[in-house]
Amino acid sequence: MRKQGFSRSCRMTERPQFVRLFDNPNVFRSPSFQAFWKENSHSGARLGITFKGRLSSVWRMRIKRVIREWFRTVKQDLGSNDVNIVIRVPTDLNMSFVDRLKKNLSAWKRP
Secondary structure, three states, X not given: OOOOOOXXXXXOOOHXXXXXXXXXXXXXXXXXXXXXXXXXXXXXXXXXXXEEOOOOHHHHHHHHHXXXXXXXXXXXXXXXXXXXXXXXXXXXXXXXXXXXXXXXXXXXXXX
């Protein structure tokens, strides 16, 4: 069975990568997140996750886990695009937010 990990080549890790992405990107907006994407020069899709607001590490890791799982399942559909998911942290964070995030991610029509 093939490993379904989230390798370093699938991540956006450095500031210049994010800065390049925010220079005239394509944008999708939903109530729980914004997705920015742009064609890259690499062989596959790469993911960045950004949070607007403060939250505990437990919630941050839980949300990242959901987004990485979504990315792993749709990576082939994304082609060779850099995708940054910007999470808008609500004031009353609970599991219903995570459920809505999953629903909105699956509803997003990919590039």
